Amino acid sequence: MTTPGILSSTRSDQKSKILRERHEAIWAEMRAENYDAIVVAGRGLITQYGYLEYVTGWCPQVRLAYAVVLPGQEPILIMPTNSDAWFARQATGLTDVRAAGQGDVISEQDSLPQVIADVITEHRAGSGKIGVVGLRHIVPVGDYEMLKNALSQAQITDATALVGRVKAIKSMDERAEVVRSAAIADAGMEVFAQRAGLGVAGWELWGDIQQEVRRRGAQHVLVMVGTGPFFNDPPRSDALKAGDLASVYVEITGPNGFWVEKASLFAVGSLSDEKQRLARACLASHAAAEAALRAGNTAADVAVAVEKVATPAGVDFGIWHGHGVGVDHDIPVITQTDETVLAEGMVMALHPNFVNPTTTVGVSVADTYVVQEGAPQRGSKIPQELRHIERND
The missing domain is CATH 3.90.230.10 (Creatinase/methionine aminopeptidase superfamily)
Structure with missing residues (x-):
C-alpha cells in the first residue's frame, strides 16, 4: 500500500526540510538560554523515543542512543551498535554518526557517555553549559554519572523543556x-x-x-x-x-x-x-x-x-x-x-x-x-x- 507523506525510516527532501526547520528553532532556543551543547536521549519506547527522533529523524527500535546538538551545526548521532548506526545513516543523511558499543543492555562494556563527552570536547564545549534532554525519564543513572565525570568542568542541566517547547508547535x-x-x-x-x-x-x-x-x-x-x-x-x-x-x-x-x-x-x-x-x-x-x-x-x-x-x-x-x-x-x-x-x-x-x-x-x-x-x-x-x-x- 502506497503511503503519502514523509517516511521516518528513509530520507526525503520533505523530511530534510522539516528537520532543518526544527534545528533552526532549537538553535535559537539554545542561544537564548546560553547552551553550548545539548545531548538528546532516546530509545524505542513510547514516551522515550520522541525527542531523539524529532531532532534527528531516527531512533533505534529498542536500544538507547544519543545526539549531540551544537548551535548552528547538524546533530551528531551516537549509536550503540554498527547496525544501529547504519540504519541511522539511511534514515537521516547525517554525516557524523558514531557507533559506541555492542548494544547489550545488561553488559557494562558500552560507553556512550564517553563518546558524547569526546564529541563535546572536540567542539571546545567541554567547560560550557550542557543541557540533557530526557534527563529525568530516559537517561540511565549510570550514563549520567559517567557523563558528569567525563565533563567535570561543564555545567550540566536538564534541557528537556527546551526541546519540548519547540516540539509542541507543529508546522x-x-x-x-x-x-x-x-x-x-x-x-x-x-x-x-x-x-x-x-x-x-x-x-x-x-x-x-x-x-x-x-x-x-x-x-x-x-x-x-x-x-x-x-x-x-x-x-x-x-x-x-x-x-x-x-x-x-x-x-x-x-x-x-x-x-x-x-x-x-x-x-x-x-x-x-x-x-x-x-x-x-x-x-x-x-x-x-x-x-x-x-x-x-x-x-x-x-x-x-x-x-x-x-x-x-x-x-x-x-x-x-x-x-x-x-x-x-x-x-x-x-x-x-x-x-x-x-x-x-x-x-x-x-x-x-x-x-x-x-x-x-x-x-x-x-x-x-x-x-x-x-x-x-x-x-x-x-x-x-x-x-x-x-x-x-
Whole structure:
C-alpha cells in the first residue's frame, strides 16, 4: 500500500526540510538560554523515543542512543551498535554518526557517555553549559554519572523543556502528517466495526486491528478493547457478549512517526441504564472539551470543561483527560493544574475516561486535534458517537 507523506525510516527532501526547520528553532532556543551543547536521549519506547527522533529523524527500535546538538551545526548521532548506526545513516543523511558499543543492555562494556563527552570536547564545549534532554525519564543513572565525570568542568542541566517547547508547535507540513496518521487509525477502527459481534474474542479483534494498521505502515501501536471499568486492557480471550459496552482504542504512529489517538464506544445489543448514563456523560464531556480546545485557552480550561460534565454525573477518572501528541507525547497535559496556554499548531489528544463509584462500569473516547484560532481541526473522519453492534457470528 502506497503511503503519502514523509517516511521516518528513509530520507526525503520533505523530511530534510522539516528537520532543518526544527534545528533552526532549537538553535535559537539554545542561544537564548546560553547552551553550548545539548545531548538528546532516546530509545524505542513510547514516551522515550520522541525527542531523539524529532531532532534527528531516527531512533533505534529498542536500544538507547544519543545526539549531540551544537548551535548552528547538524546533530551528531551516537549509536550503540554498527547496525544501529547504519540504519541511522539511511534514515537521516547525517554525516557524523558514531557507533559506541555492542548494544547489550545488561553488559557494562558500552560507553556512550564517553563518546558524547569526546564529541563535546572536540567542539571546545567541554567547560560550557550542557543541557540533557530526557534527563529525568530516559537517561540511565549510570550514563549520567559517567557523563558528569567525563565533563567535570561543564555545567550540566536538564534541557528537556527546551526541546519540548519547540516540539509542541507543529508546522503546516507536520500537521499534514498528523492527519495522515489519523487516517490509518480510522482504518483500524472501521475494521473493528466490521468484525465485532457476539462471540468474537477480544484478542481476535485486537489482531484484526493490528493487521490493518500495520499493513498501512503503523510503527508504534496500542490497541485496547476494554469492556470493564478501565479502557487500558490487554487483549483477552473473553468474547463480546450481549450488554457489553466496549471502549475501543487505536493509538498509533504512522510511517511518518506522528502519533494519534482514536477511541470509540460500541454497544453490544441493549445496554443497562448505568452504562447508557456513563456513555452519554463521556460523549458530552468530549464535546465540551472540543469546544474549549481553542488557541488562547489553557490546558486547565479544557480540563474544567470535562469536569463540569463529569462532576454532576458522579464519576471518577481513570487517568488525565488528554495531552499533547506529535512525534511521541508532547506538552501540555489536560489537567486542572496545567496552566499552559494552548497555541496554534499544538496537537492534542483528548481522551475523557470515566468510571462509576462502584468501579463496575467504565467508558472512554478519544480524538486527536490540531489547535487553531477557531474550532480545532479534527484528525479523524469518524463521528464521535455511541456505535451499535447487533449481529451474531
